[in-house]
Amino acid sequence: MESLIKSVGENDYKPEKYVKELSQRCMGPEELLQQKTNVESLGEQINTMLKKNVFYNYTQFIDTAKEIANLEGEMYQLSHLLTEQASLLNSLASSTVVSEQISNSGKDVNGDQNAEVDNVVEEKRVQKLLNIMERVENCNNLDVPDRKCLHEGDLLELDPIENTPVQRIHCYLFTDICIVASWLSSRHGPARYRFQSIYDLCNLAVVNIKDIKNAFKLLAFPETRVFQAPNTGLKNDWLSKFEVAKKSQISVENKMKGTTEHKTIQRADSIQLVHNSFEPEIPEIELPEWLVDLADDLDVLIAQRHFEDANVLISKAKFYLEEHNDQIPIFIDLEIKAKLEDRIQKLTLVLTNELQVSPDKSHKGGLRAARRAVRILNQLDKSSQACDLFLKVCSNLLKSQLQYVQRDGAMSTFVKKYSMVFFGTTIEITHEFLYKAFPNSPACSSAFILWTIQEVNDFMVVLNKHMFVPQTSLSNLSECIKVIHKNCQELCDYGIDLQFQIDGQLRIPLTKSINDVKEKTIEVIKMRFSEDKWKPFNLKTKQQRDKLVEEFKNYGFSNIESYNQGDSWIMLTQNTITFTRTYLLLLNDCLVFYSPDLVNAIDQLLYEVFAAHCNNIKSSIKNKNFVNDINIITTNARFILDIFLSHCFKIYSESTGNTNPKIHKRLKSEFGVIPTQNITGYI
Amino acid sequence: MKKNNVQQPALHKVIMVGSGGVGKSALTLQFMYDEFVEDYEPTKADSYRKKVVLDGEEVQIDILDTAGQEDYAAIRDNYFRSGEGFLCVFSITEDDSFQATMEFREQILRVKNDDNIPFLLVGNKGDLTDKRKVSLNEAQSRAQEWGVPYVETSAKTRDNVDKVFFDLMREIRARKKEDVKGANGRGKEKGRRKKLKCNLL
Ligand SMILES: Nc1nc2c(ncn2[C@@H]2O[C@H](COP(=O)(O)OP(=O)(O)OP(=O)(O)O)[C@@H](O)[C@H]2O)c(=O)[nH]1
Ligand SMILES: [Mg+2]
Numbered sequence: 001m002e003s004l005i006k007s008v009g010e011n012d013y014k015p016e017k018y019v020k021e022l023s024q025r026c027m028g029p030e031e032l033l034q035q036k037t038n039v040e041s042l043g044e045q046i047n048t049m050l051k052k053n054v055f056y057n058y059t060q061f062i063d064t065a066k067e068i069a070n071l072e073g074e075m076y077q078l079s080h081l082l083t084e085q086a087s088l089l090n091s092l093a094s095s096t097v098v099s100e101q102i103s104n105s106g107k108d109v110n111g112d113q114n115a116e117v118d119n120v121v122e123e124k125r126v127q128k129l130l131n132i133m134e135r136v137e138n139c140n141n142l143d144v145p146d147r148k149c150l151h152e153g154d155l156l157e158l159d160p161i162e163n164t165p166v167q168r169i170h171c172y173l174f175t176d177i178c179i180v181a182s183w184l185s186s187r188h189g190p191a192r193y194r195f196q197s198i199y200d201l202c203n204l205a206v207v208n209i210k211d212i213k214n215a216f217k218l219l220a221f222p223e224t225r226v227f228q229a230p231n232t233g234l235k236n237d238w239l240s241k242f243e244v245a246k247k248s249q250i251s252v253e254n255k256m257k258g259t260t261e262h263k264t265i266q267r268a269d270s271i272q273l274v275h276n277s278f279e280p281e282i283p284e285i286e287l288p289e290w291l292v293d294l295a296d297d298l299d300v301l302i303a304q305r306h307f308e309d310a311n312v313l314i315s316k317a318k319f320y321l322e323e324h325n326d327q328i329p330i331f332i333d334l335e336i337k338a339k340l341e342d343r344i345q346k347l348t349l350v351l352t353n354e355l356q357v358s359p360d361k362s363h364k365g366g367l368r369a370a371r372r373a374v375r376i377l378n379q380l381d382k383s384s385q386a387c388d389l390f391l392k393v394c395s396n397l398l399k400s401q402l403q404y405v406q407r408d409g410a411m412s413t414f415v416k417k418y419s420m421v422f423f424g425t426t427i428e429i430t431h432e433f434l435y436k437a438f439p440n441s442p443a444c445s446s447a448f449i450l451w452t453i454q455e456v457n458d459f460m461v462v463l464n465k466h467m468f469v470p471q472t473s474l475s476n477l478s479e480c481i482k483v484i485h486k487n488c489q490e491l492c493d494y495g496i497d498l499q500f501q502i503d504g505q506l507r508i509p510l511t512k513s514i515n516d517v518k519e520k521t522i523e524v525i526k527m528r529f530s531e532d533k534w535k536p537f538n539l540k541t542k543q544q545r546d547k548l549v550e551e552f553k554n555y556g557f558s559n560i561e562s563y564n565q566g567d568s569w570i571m572l573t574q575n576t577i578t579f580t581r582t583y584l585l586l587l588n589d590c591l592v593f594y595s596p597d598l599v600n601a602i603d604q605l606l607y608e609v610f611a612a613h614c615n616n617i618k619s620s621i622k623n624k625n626f627v628n629d630i631n632i633i634t635t636n637a638r639f640i641l642d643i644f645l646s647h648c649f650k651i652y653s654e655s656t657g658n659t660n661p662k663i664h665k666r667l668k669s670e671f672g673v674i675p676t677q678n679i680t681g682y683i
Numbered sequence: 684m685k686k687n688n689v690q691q692p693a694l695h696k697v698i699m700v701g702s703g704g705v706g707k708s709a710l711t712l713q714f715m716y717d718e719f720v721e722d723y724e725p726t727k728a729d730s731y732r733k734k735v736v737l738d739g740e741e742v743q744i745d746i747l748d749t750a751g752q753e754d755y756a757a758i759r760d761n762y763f764r765s766g767e768g769f770l771c772v773f774s775i776t777e778d779d780s781f782q783a784t785m786e787f788r789e790q791i792l793r794v795k796n797d798d799n800i801p802f803l804l805v806g807n808k809g810d811l812t813d814k815r816k817v818s819l820n821e822a823q824s825r826a827q828e829w830g831v832p833y834v835e836t837s838a839k840t841r842d843n844v845d846k847v848f849f850d851l852m853r854e855i856r857a858r859k860k861e862d863v864k865g866a867n868g869r870g871k872e873k874g875r876r877k878k879l880k881c882n883l884l
Contacts, residue, residue, distance in 0.1 A: 203761060207730045243727065246758050
């Protein structure tokens with residue numbers, strides 16, 4: 001035998017040659033027959049080995065698929081995190097580097113800084129100003145567009161003549177002004193300082209005092225104020241902050257002067273003018289008419305809601321500025337860019353408002369209505385903002401669609417409808433999102449995947465609440481879950497696989513349900529045996545019995561007729577018939593849920609219920625009251641253990657692909673021998 | 684504390700102006716601490732104060748050493764406003780720095796709105812005779828045109844360093860006295876300012 005397995009396994013194994021050798025060696029037909037059975041059993045062995053291998057590969061495949069699904073989710077999450085990090089860093093960069101922030105508004109027309117970041121920065125800016133206004137008593141309104149707090153700190157004011165300490169003050173440096181506040185002696189409320197003076201940075205000069213330690217001067221003609229910082233580092237901070245602020249202020253001022261000098265674009269200008277007679281003459285440059293009217297035209301287009309046209313005009317202007325970069329004087333270029341950027345912001349704002357979810361807005365046709373705004377935002381490089389808003393629209397749409405599903409009526413009807421609406425709408429959204437709104441955008445796609453995962457989790461929470469109530473049967477559950485799986489499969493065709501999420505959400509409540517059903521069924525079995533008199537089942541009429549025979553034939557028990565007795569009797573007890581039906585039903589339900597996560601619970605159920613029945617048969621055999629009924633008990637036991645058990649595990653194997661289920665083997669070895677033993681004992 | 688009755692000495696505010704690297708800081712440090720710094724470290728805006736005896740009277744000089752570097756040009760106005768007298772420095776070894784004094788003068792007159800503002804034209808680096816690019820004549824005639832004194836200095840050898848500061852303080856002191864007198868008859872000053880405007884327009 002061993003040598004046979006070995007030689008078959010060899011590479012150069014030739015069946016003809018082997019058989020020839022074998023027949024030459026064998027003496028007489030008996031030996032040949034013996035060899036034949038050997039080969040046959042070997043074939044069977046190899047067959048089971050192959051099956052085992054297939055099953056092993058299958059489970060490995062499932063495990064791997066699960067891991068991959070997990071990994072995929074994590075990758076999406078990672079991608080999303082990275083996008084968020086990037087925008088956070090962007091906002092950090094723009095909030096710390098003052099000069100860059102200021103030049104952003106002008107030069108960075110094509111910058112890909114998304115508006116979301118801008119919003120965050122803007123919010124922080126305003127918040128900071130409000131905080132300061134709260135802290136400084138009698139402070140004017142500080143919230144002026146583009147004003148930002150750059151630096152603040154405690155300083156000691158010195159007398160400018162005598163250098164003696166005068167008072168403790170708190171100083172704030174903004175992009176355009178500087179505020180000096182004195183300390184309040186008694187604190188009430190949030191205020192800590194009292195407003196003292198405000199200086200326009202334009203009229204301020206800062207001087208490092210070399211011969212007084214850590215001191216510097218503010219020259220605000222005709223006033224001079226001397227301040228002393230707590231240490232050299234802090235003084236240098238103040239000096240450099242002032243320098244940066246002054247320099248960027250001058251660049252802003254120059255930009256504005258540029259505007260006034262250039263008459264052709266003057267009329268569209270809304271920026272406050274600063275006139276300076278010492279400005280050198282600047283030669284006039286002929287700009288195309290449309291570029292001169294750009295800001296006005298954009299305003300009109302935006303107001304009339306011709307967003308597409310506005311966008312076209314914006315790209316045209318961007319392109320023109322790019323093309324003629326070196327021909328347009330820098331200050332005009334900056335000026336146009338600043339205005340262009342301003343209008344882009346305006347357009348973005350209008351469009352994002354368009355996408356804003358509000359209760360009074362109808363969500364009917366929400367996606368198609370959003371499509372327009374999203375498309376333009378994408379073209380304006382505001383994808384990530386558009387994506388967020390769009391997903392909110394989607395959430396809202398989904399929510400409102402699900403609201404219409406009636407919650408009264410049968411649980412399974414509700415679940416089916418709810419699932420249909422959820423997946424139907426999600427498919428619609430997926431189609432819109434991945435193919436229409438944000439094609440070719442990995443960052444947005446990963447945001448979308450996360451969104452679907454979030455939504456399907458919420459969806460499952462609602463469904464679980466409805467499905468898993470004490471009175472729900474496994475059949476009911478399996479029916480519902482079948483529908484959910486089917487709907488989920490349809491979404492899968494769009495590349496979004498949520499099965500993993502759904503199964504994950506189902507695992508815990510389903511395990512619990514399976515265990516509950518197990519306990520209940522075992523309870524019922526016990527009860528039935530307590531009432532069982534071990535009598536053949538009398539169906540009263542032939543028709544009734546024929547009906548039963550027909551039913552069992554349909555289950556696949558072809559020789560059920562052999563149990564017939566007389567016209568209306570059958571040798572199986574009513575208990576056996578009922579158990580067979582119950583167990584088959586359980587088995588079919590369980591196979592619907594069958595998944596690696598639930599294997600243990602399902603196998604445990606199938607095993608324990610079957611074992612409970614068999615144990616009861618066992619005790620009936622031992623029971624003295626049934627000594628005379630031993631024949632019928634044996635008949636029924638044989639049906640259950642020989643015919644029914646095999647039948648069940650044929651179904652199980654076919655459905656699960658596990659050709660050698662452990663529970664089958666276990667049941668066979670534990671109970672397969674009882675009847676024969678006892679029969680020999682009693683007969 | 685504040686009603687301290689000790690008479691404070693008069694404070695004269697002097698501003699050093701001129702292109703980068705001509706020696707404004709070197710002159711200031713030489714005057715303040717009697718030392719010469721070889722390394723060139725561009726200034727932003729430094730101030731110093733010192734008590735000195737001017738013609739037997741104790742006074743305080745406040746020196747504001749400004750940046751000569753071109754990129755600070757735009758913010759000079761605010762510094763100039765606080766000055767009572769100006770040392771307009773160029774280097775005799777660099778013609779550009781001499782030409783630049785015109786702009787400084789113009790800016791000062793505009794900011795102070797006063798063509799009699801105490802002002803000295805200072806030709807520094809006088810020790811580098813072999814590298815001279817600006818002739819004494821040229822410089823003197825420009826000073827004459829402006830109606831201001833011209834002095835050549837060397838921050839390195841300390842030549843004329845005290846002289847330029849003291850001469851300027853004297854002019855400032857004289858102007859202050861004049862202003863006190865003129866406070867009664869404002870007309871004079873107004874006339875002066877008008878004249879300046881005519882010049883410019
Ligand atoms: N030989 C010589 N060198 C001088 C003299 N004065 C200044 N220097 C040198 O010239 C260089 C520049 O001098 P600074 O005094 O720093 O110039 P500054 O005018 O203050 O320049 P900014 O601060 O940039 O406006 C330094 O290396 C000095 O050593 C001088 O009188 N003679
Ligand atoms: Mg210097």
